[in-house]
Amino acid sequence: MLQRKRIYGELAIGAIAAMCLVTMAYGGSATLKENVYDVGSLKPIDSVPKLQVGDKAPEFTLPAVGGGKIPLSQYRGKKNVVISFVPAAWTPVCSEQWPGYNIAKPIFDQYDAQLVGITVDNIPTLFAWTHQMGELWFPALSDFWPHGTVADQYGILRSDGTSERALFVIDKKGIIRYIDIHDINKRPPLDDLVRELDKLKK
């Protein structure tokens, strides 16, 4: 009886040790290469919407990585605007989303749309992060201070201070025509955005 207990004990210890080793191996392989920090799987959406389609887009002026400040109103009457909020620099998904948009400029041009990227990171962080993406054709804006004010106005500030992964399509009159507050862990397909931009023509 005592012997059996001992064997079960050894089995349990062995199993725990093996699980620790395997977890370490998985942790290593799951770590994204280069400088991207793996945040793991997050709560898909962690904010309460404040805006809906048909609302006037809240005005803002934010500092850009390229220098100066950009007001949303500068596009009024001239361009449709797509705002791409991404949660944070140096994280998975975000680090690919903008490079993808960066080679899709002809599509944005086709719909007379200006892409504007916003994160809650500060300018130096945004500079370093976007610099390794190559030259971006759209402005990257910092909603760092007062922290996440614009993200909060747009109803997408998460409880940890990051923003949702969200897309807002704003027409030339400044009216919101599409909102996609996306699962933070997933990248929105380009197709959805193209479909909504196409609707602006009609």
Place this chain on the structure above:
Amino acid sequence: MMKRTMIFFAMLTVCLIALNGARVAAEEPMITGDVLGTIQLPVPQDPEAKNYLGLTEEGLFALSQIKTQVVMIEIFNMYCNNCQREAPRVNELYQLMNKDSKLKGKIKMIGIGVGNTPLEVEVFKKTYQVVFPLFPDADYVIHKTCGEVRTPYFIGVKIKADGSLRVFYTKEGGFQDPSQFLKIIVALSGL
């Protein structure tokens, strides 16, 4: 005491083997000597791409149906910065393969856009003027078959007489010199 230690290590080994088996089952990157699982792709609508692959039917085709001895597969993602940077070199590799009279018809190249829709693959194709056939893998099915590798990733397979695909080379990340890369592929594939 000795006996206890031996039992402990025996149990540990058993657990590790069991758990490692589970890990292998949860998709591992392809390595040389592996047999690539079945990959089915839609026959390209573009006549040039269809002709390049030597396909005559419509619908789906298996990689083993490509009229060649060796297939180089590039696993890419339209959103991946490194894949974008690598695209001109991959195009050059394709051109080198085609220019070499000794290799003509013996080696073909395709690209799989993991997590990409057809539209996203088309954006990549147009941006980098990719001539070889690219296929979307929007739901990551092929990505899983290839072992959920990082992008870009290159897999070289030989089509065996029984239609199986034997992996002879894999490479994660970009290559510096397309002509050197081609030399490696030719040497390892035995072409």
